Amino acid sequence: MRVILAITTGCLLATAGIGANARPLTQNDRQACKWGAQIAAQAQQAKLSGITLYTARKKLQARKFAKPWMRMTAFGITEQTYNSRSRLSPAAISKTYQEQCVQHALARR
Structure with a gap:
């Protein structure tokens, strides 16, 4: 099952190929992905509780x-997490969000 989560730009993540000339992520991008992953994990923990x-x-x-x-x-991430039927652990949600956020940030470049 594939989990799609909202990120800071408000866009839905889409799978995109990463080009050979993609620039590395900025510190801000990395922090935003980490922050979003924490929010998603907290929302999943609350939902499962x-x-x-x-x-x-x-x-x-x-x-x-x-x-x-x-x-x-944070409201968008939380609402999307609650609307998902996923029963994955908060750690798995955090990891998935982080990976997809990084993919999205790299694809934007």
Whole structure:
């Protein structure tokens, strides 16, 4: 099963070939992917624990974020995670998100 998660640009990830002349990821791209993977893992943990989407969103609303785009992106990642029927472990969700985010960031270059 393939998991598709939203990333910071709000786009859905798409599989794309990585060209031979692709530039390496920036530190910001790596941090954004890592942050998104953490949000996805936390959402999956909450979902598997029986916490409702409403409660998960309330917790995100109370949380402080470093950048303005992070709040709405976290809501999107959380909602998409809850809407997925996946029962994978949070660690597997985090790994999948990170891999697909990196693929997407490289394909953008």
